Amino acid sequence: MAKTIMLQGTGSHVGKSILTTALCRIFHQDAMRVVPFKAQNMALNSYVTQTGGEMGRAQVAQAEAAGLEPAVEMNPVLLKPTGNACSQVIVLGRPVGTMSAKEYHSRYSRQALQVIKECLRKLHAEYDVIVIEGAGSPAEVNLKANDIVNMRIAKLAPAPVLLVADIDRGGALASVVGTLELLEPDERDLVKGIIINKFRGDISLLQPALNFLEQKTGKPVVGVVPYLENLGIDDEDSVSLDEKRADGGGEVEIAVLRLPTISNFTDFDALASEAGVTVRYVRQGETLGKPDLIVLPGSKNTTEDLLYLRRNGYDQEILRLVDAGIPVVGICGGYQMLGQEIRDPYRTESDNERVDGLGLLDTVTTFAPEKITHQVTARCISHGFLGLGYDETELQGYEIHMGRTEFTGPVQPAFTITSRSGQPCYHDDGVVRPDGLVMGTYIHGIFDNDKYRRAVVNALRVRKGLAPLATVTDIQAKKQANYDRLAKVVRKSLNMELLYRIMGVR
Structure with a gap:
């Protein structure tokens, strides 16, 4: 059985994908056979594997960071919104139909869970570490009955959970406390630590809040990751386009x-x-x-x-x-x-x-x-x-x-x-x-x-x-350098000894 760690968030767009990418790179640098996994992804940015299967872009970046060729088992279920609360449902890289949100959650998601279980078994047999990414928040009580991406996956894996909060948008402490409060006791027990993400400023001014958070929740703060700009790593969500503001300085x-x-x-x-x-x-x-x-x-x-x-x-x-x-x-x-x-x-x-x-x-x-x-x-x-x-x-x-x-x-x-x-x-x-x-x-x-x-x-x-330029940028080499830069910052920001203990690696 592989060692596992799962990143869940207090909400969407808190940085789970980027932190999963960082951990994949860190474990790869530490000579582990590591693989990313997200049971179900909703995104319009997708990729085609060597075998012709379609999967989410975030898992492709995570696979590259882990030194792997992307494979659909890393993202067995992909939902591609088509509008009017409907999505094309893709399972193991192939479309199986277009479904409404109600139809998918009430009828199909539990069927897809069997495919997810098989993928997890396969990855456990082939790798040393599985880094699992959740989706949205595990505290969405209206979706919990048919959940196939958050706490149900943490139990299946099984995997200790790190809860990620985005402090840049405000309300991070309340979102952490509120999320934990809405979890069932057995789910709350799976959460082994907290990551504060996208922090700007003097961390010493944040320390009293971190102390409060640990006392209030009984969960350790595994790290505070700074706000990272211009990462140069593929995004999967069009929300990220809001951050792609043109500087207007190009010729x-x-x-x-x-x-x-x-x-x-x-x-x-x-x-x-x-x-x-x-x-x-x-x-x-x-x-x-x-x-x-x-x-x-x-x-x-x-x-x-x-x-x-x-x-x-x-x-x-x-x-x-x-x-x-x-x-x-x-x-x-x-x-x-x-x-x-x-x-x-x-x-x-x-x-x-x-x-x-x-x-x-x-x-x-x-x-x-x-x-x-x-x-x-x-x-x-x-x-x-x-x-x-x-x-x-x-x-x-x-x-x-x-x-x-x-x-x-x-x-x-x-x-x-x-x-x-x-x-x-x-x-x-x-x-x-x-x-x-x-x-x-x-x-x-x-x-x-x-x-x-x-x-x-x-x-x-x-x-x-204008004169033509002779310089040719090696975009793949630049990507690899960006993964290394991300890993360096996140490794420095997290208590890696604590993380490895949580995972049972050391």
């Missing part, structure tokens, strides 16, 4: 439409990390301005998000800017929006049977009942977007889409996919408009390819009369 500005059901916005993190580049997320009510590049990102409800663009006048703003020579790129759902029409005869994503597209590409997309999910390799041979004469034969990325896009006339493909889930193939992907101003593709992660990203940024620079 090249990229405007990304923040759609109501935006998905896989991590596609643009690598662009934001480039020197001289500002990535600005355009929120409702804000104008696009005059960026150097417009991006239509992925969407979990493409037709509804397209109608959102129309209601807010962004469709006409995009068309005017393209007519003025501003380029636009669409990824996945954004690619579908760029075409002539989107059809959804099976009501796969919404009740909209058909919606007119932006008309910038000669394509028509029809949603199918089956989802395509693959890791892919692709090549790019002078596709002409932004006038690029760039050639690359080993681009990496992944596909996640229900739509099937057909061309209504002769087109220039953006890429040629040469393998899917490790199997050789030859498949044209995406479209580049003849004038080089509009490109659409189904390949997520295309800008994570260092040389391609540099080529695109340099093309934008040249269009502005």
Whole structure:
């Protein structure tokens, strides 16, 4: 049996995912075979594994921090909200249907629990340590009967629990005391310590509060973790976009439409990390301005998000800017929006049977009942977007889409996919408009390819009369350095000897 530790929170967005990532890296550095686990995740930011399974982005980052290839057993249940209190339910990487919150919690969640148990058994057999992340708060009394992610998992694992509170938002002490008070006695006994997260200021001024907390709850404070900015680690929740405020200092500005059901916005993190580049997320009510590049990102409800663009006048703003020579790129759902029409005869994503597209590409997309999910390799041979004469034969990325896009006339493909889930193939992907101003593709992660990203940024620079840059950022090396930086801060902030005793490691 592996040793275990579980991080639960006093609420959502208190930092459980980042702290789980940190612990995975710390235990990996300490030569342990460590694996992350989150029984059920709700997120629109997802990833495709080598075997073609879909899982939450946070567990992917945690796996990378642990030195592992991501696998769906680390996140057996993924819920992807589609709007109207419904979510697509994905189990072991494959969609099993779209369900209302009531239907899922009352009928399906306990069925999914059997899959979760099998995954835990597998991980116990293969690893030394399992770092488990909960979701939301374990004190949600209305959800407790059908809980498959918090205290029921702590009992199944079994795992000692550390309760995480976010002091930056205020009320941390009350949230800790209140959460413990609402737990059943046996659940309260599972909580072996408290972590105060996102602290700013002089910790000596906080010490009286920590002493009070320990006396009041009988639980030790395992550590106080400072507020960490610019971590450069993938987020899974669009709430984190509120913290991604553009500094406006870049020579090249990229405007990304923040759609109501935006998905896989991590596609643009690598662009934001480039020197001289500002990535600005355009929120409702804000104008696009005059960026150097417009991006239509992925969407979990493409037709509804397209109608959102129309209601807010962004469709006409995009068309005017393209007519003025501003380029636009669409990824996945954004690619579908760029075409002539989107059809959804099976009501796969919404009740909209058909919606007119932006008309910038000669394509028509029809949603199918089956989802395509693959890791892919692709090549790019002078596709002409932004006038690029760039050639690359080993681009990496992944596909996640229900739509099937057909061309209504002769087109220039953006890429040629040469393998899917490790199997050789030859498949044209995406479209580049003849004038080089509009490109659409189904390949997520295309800008994570260092040389391609540099080529695109340099093309934008040249269009502005700026000199191209020779420096190519190694985004994977940068990620690994960020995991090390995170681990260093968290290791210093926690009482590691106490943590190891709680886990029974020492």
